[in-house]
Amino acid sequence: MRQLSESSITDAVLDRFAACDDPRFKTIMTALVRHMHDFVREVGLTEAEWMAGIQFLTATGQTCTDKRQEFILLSDTLGVSMLVDAINNRKPTGALESAVQGPYYWEGAPERPLGSNLAEGVKGEPAFYSGRVLTLDGAPVADALLDVWSGDGEGNYDMQLPGQTEMLARGKLRTDAEGRYRFRSIRPASYPVPTDGPVGMMLNRMGRHPYRPGHIHMIVSAPGFQTVTTQLFVSGDAYLDSDAVFGVKESLIIDFQRHEPGIAPTGEAMAVPFHTVEHDFVLCPVMEPALQD
């Protein structure tokens, strides 16, 4: 076809995929082209707007480094990441829900004994976390692995602290025979996503703030169960209703009980106020039949 119009060009592009021998790739690219073209037609995109889009995408790619992923941030702030999460992690009621991993995961945190303090030398109010890992029927899951990380009490991850080359506020823990876990860390604080790149400019122009409510990240796994990457959010945080990356789920909001200086659950005497958190994680078995259809 040699004379493509505003409407016929879409099918002309799709016709070109005829020789594609990867059916899934063809399905994805076909849908992508249709939705992109519909978008352009719907808004009547001008040539200047198209060029602004090209420049934005280019700058976004060029902002990415080993330590920074601006396209993931773009996906996060437009709700695409949590949509993909929702589609791929449908859970039965009561089961631990998922949240995105985010950009601050650091492979290889050390495994620590139950009750360890993961936050030696980390700023923030101490918090003692405990609870159980359970099956959907309420049976304990022994030997489940919790891979935990968070920023400090001021909202900064170790990777973001100038000159900090060692891990902070990270560690792995295994549940005991009754499925129990316990560890000490800090109460996490809200923090802004990086705003000095193209995505920050976009948020600003949209009239949006860049803050995430305080949260602690966790990957919970156990043999025979579905691994869950998730976040626990601090109840009462000012940004729970407007998380810049749309990550909050009701079941992931947990209460931090504040205590005056005194004896902590570990038996140690605390000279400063501290928090306690108790939360159980319910895991789904791999190949849960009810989820297969």
Place this chain on the structure above:
Amino acid sequence: MRQLSESSITDAVLDRFAACDDPRFKTIMTALVRHMHDFVREVGLTEAEWMAGIQFLTATGQTCTDKRQEFILLSDTLGVSMLVDAINNRKPTGALESAVQGPYYWEGAPERPLGSNLAEGVKGEPAFYSGRVLTLDGAPVADALLDVWSGDGEGNYDMQLPGQTEMLARGKLRTDAEGRYRFRSIRPASYPVPTDGPVGMMLNRMGRHPYRPGHIHMIVSAPGFQTVTTQLFVSGDAYLDSDAVFGVKESLIIDFQRHEPGIAPTGEAMAVPFHTVEHDFVLCPVMEPALQD
């Protein structure tokens, strides 16, 4: 809203634009989010596919340099550029149609006298171009400017030739009192878009070739008339029906008449075969009333 579902997350994202004080930006971002989310839901994008998309976009941004724009190439090869062109350059029948500028424009080509050879030292079969610039009523447009560029007869632009720092096969010409233009260049050849980057990998995986039919680029302008950025395509080219960037329009395909060695239209004696091309350009006035509604 704290419990976002696969369907409610889209409205939750759109609600965040409430404070945006740029109505056009809000319109564009609203449509973009809707179509992106619909795309993700429609194909049921997996987390691995999402990550492949993130990596593709990142690599595309990082392939861009001062001399290469991989996101424009992506837009071109998915038909988005020509769709934007079509929407923004609706022309009455008979008027010169537009085509995309492409990545090989080089600002500041010299103005040359009518009849000049723009292709001194350029590989390829000589071609003598001539014709008129006219109004919709057929009146000549004197002093119209043609800004002309092409690759050589092997499909390479000057910018692509190693060590070539001077312009080749480029120049500006002005029509005479009868609206006539004439210049010598070469007959352009088909060429592949760059295939050594992410877009090349994409085309390959789609089962598509990267070729564009032979064409000469031109920006035609005159005071009081709408400027037209366009391309003229070589009739008979093998890729007219499958241009990798969907640029071909029927009215832009022109005949190259081949002549055995002999006397050229300029009067010079040609020792090699040469071509002649005759084509008129019809320009629309600025603020053409029929196009205003």
